[in-house]
Amino acid sequence: MNNSWNRLVKKLKKGKQTLMYEDLGDKTNSYDISNHLDENLKNIREAFGNSSDLGVREFKMGKPSLHNVAIIFINGLADKEIIGGNIIERLMGNVDDSEKVDPYSPSQLFTYIKENILTVGTAEVVTEFNKLLGTLLSGETILLIDGQNQAIACSAQGGELRSVTEPTTEPAVRGPKESFVESLVTNTAMVRRKIKSPNLWVETKTLGKITQTDVAIMYVKGLVNDKLLTEVKERLGKIEVDEIIGSNTIEEWISDDIWTPWPTMLATERPDVVTGELLEGRVVIFIEGTPNPLILPATWMQFLQTSEDYYLRWSIASFLRLLRLVSFIITLLGPSLFIAFLSFHPELIPTSLLVSLAAQRQAIPFPVFIEALLMELTFEVLREAGVRMPRPIGQAVSIVGALVLGQAAVEAGIISSAMVIVVAGTAIASFTIPHIAMTDAVRLLRFVMMLLAASFGLYGIGLGVIVLVAHTCSVRTFGIPYLAPFAPLIISDWKDTFIRVPKPYLSTRPRLISQKKTKRVGNSQTRGPSPRENQTQDNVSKRDSNET
Known part of the structure; x- marks a missing residue:
């Protein structure tokens, strides 16, 4: 005993604190279900630590000798209506049904229950104890019989689940109003x-x-x-x-x-x-x-597309995609271009606008970069506060906070009015990016571009754009180039990128994605004649026949 304790202490000192969990897992993998119902119930209760949400229902069944039967489930993961109506009621209703069955052994009763009594979707035979625990945790119900070293896993999953609702992060005016849930x-x-x-x-x-x-x-x-x-x-x-x-x-x-x-x-x-x-x-x-x-x-282009693009006319969808692309560029480069023009290239600004900007900045104590950085960080704080606060309070914090802080900062001479316009315009442009993952990436890269603009002006922005494009070209997603179909250049796949051509012309799938069946059945490269064109052709044919 002392030697075993010493070995355990040495293992723990070596940093193997997970020994108990690993040993338990190895133990459950090493043996099958027992023939004794009491032993199985004891092992199940010990495995769950006698948890209060573990439900066990024991009763007797079979003639002429009564057999002990147990139903085990986890409250909240299993549907009690299915358990009561399709399992327990069916089992207890067949206790005295001696005309149909007179089982003398647990194996006969086990087979009869599985083949004739249970009215559930699936009933799987389980022999290993670790698989029994896994089916319980999946919401299934376990049936055990005393004297039988097998169990029946009945499909009775249920519990409280969120119902299907409208999309919250990807809303659309046209199209289905349903979103995925946690099930x-x-x-x-x-x-x-x-x-x-x-x-x-x-x-x-x-x-x-x-x-x-x-x-x-x-x-x-x-x-x-x-x-x-x-x-x-x-x-x-x-x-x-x-x-x-x-x-x-x-x-x-x-x-x-x-x-x-x-x-x-x-x-x-x-x-x-x-x-x-x-x-x-x-x-x-x-x-x-x-x-x-x-x-x-x-690919990169997918993050600027929405499902609503395919429910609108192709001309409107193409316009909206180009609008999102312009907004993406404004979100990425808007503040950095403003910093570069004011700090390094004022000669590129029209004289009247430059005089107005210089007059606004006379009382500003900070450089343009610090001013832009303060405003961007303030907006990010307001955005995060609006997301984390309860919805009614969050909207008030984001709107009132932006208005009050912006107006107060301008009146106090800390921030210029032009900088407030630039930051607000950049924030509004970022809201047009459909997917939050791409929005977060642009928010992060915007600060890098601002730093480069404050250091080297337009040359820094140009260098940053070159490095960013080169890096994006090197990115692969499961072997597919991230900038496809632009790099590598596949002109035939441009039909559904910056613009969306009409549906009859979307006759192929992306070449680098499927690589098996690129042709869409039912579509063609050329559109058939319209009803008016058919009518015109019929009139011409009739006229020619009359002349003949």
């Missing part, structure tokens, strides 16, 4: 309602040694690139962590370049966006407990 099964079903094809495949695996989070890979067989799919599975298989809390954990583990400021995977809450990306040959990763699945590979 993995609900999310995959929402996509299946839109793609009614057996080629839509879903593969589920469990990640996280402690959290045991379900992760589903969804793709369209025949459209997805097999190399891309294999690479995704291999990278997911290499994830060895204790917890998978959200999509960001998986994103950082499987990303090609975690040091780039650009987002390399598209997270969305809209099922129609996922549907469109799947039909282009991409892969979608759903995570249990996360309403934002990951779409990969994602």
Whole structure:
């Protein structure tokens, strides 16, 4: 006993504090379910630490000898109505049914229950104790019989879940008004309602040694690139962590370049966006407990597109995309250009405007860079406060704070009016970027550009843009260039980038994504004649026949 205690102390001193958890996991993996019901119940209670949310219902069943039966579930993860109506009521209602069955052994009773009594979706036989614990934690209900070293896992998942609501981060005037929720099964079903094809495949695996989070890979067989799919599975298989809390954990583990400021995977809450990306040959990763699945590979241009672009006329959609591109440039370079012009290149400013700006800055005690930095940091603080505060208070803080602080700073002579206009215009332009991941990246890069502009003027901005473009060209997302179809140059894929051409001309999928079935069925490169053109041709034909 002393030797064992000494060995345990030595292991703990070496930093193996996780010994108890690892040993417990090895122990549960090493034995099967016992024949004795009392021993199984004792092991289950000990494994859960006698948790109060563990539900156990024991009763007797079978004739002529009564067998002890137990139903085990976890409150909040299982649906009590299904347990009561489809399992317990069915079992207890067949206790005296001697005309149908007269089981003398637990194995006969076990088989009869599984094949004739249970009215649930699935009933799986479980023999290992660790798998029994996993099914319990997944919301399933376990049925155990005394004298039988097997259990039945009944599908009775339920509990309180958030209902499907309108998208909050990606709203749209036209299009579906539904968004993903935290339930993995609900999310995959929402996509299946839109793609009614057996080629839509879903593969589920469990990640996280402690959290045991379900992760589903969804793709369209025949459209997805097999190399891309294999690479995704291999990278997911290499994830060895204790917890998978959200999509960001998986994103950082499987990303090609975690040091780039650009987002390399598209997270969305809209099922129609996922549907469109799947039909282009991409892969979608759903995570249990996360309403934002990951779409990969994602290119730079996708973060300036919205689902509403495909519900509007092509001319309006193209105009809005160009507007977002201009807003992106303003968000990235607006304050830095203002700093460069005032500090290094005032000769490029019209004389009347320069005189007005110089008059405003006479009483300003700070350089232009410090002034812009103070305003940008103040706006970022107000933005963060508006997000973290409760919604009614957050809106008041962001609006009133910006107005009061801006006006007070101008009247106090700390900030010029022109700087307030520049910062406010930059903030408004940033709101047009559809995806928050790209907005955050531009917010970070804006400060770098401001520093370069304060140091070297327009030359610094030019150098920063060159380095940024070179870095962006080097980024890969699962082997696909991040700037495709611009680098490498694929003119045929420009139809759905800065502008969106009419639907009949969107006849091909992105060449670098699918690489298998690039032609869309039902579309053509040339549009057929309109009804008016057909009528005109018919009139010409009739006239020619009459003349003849």
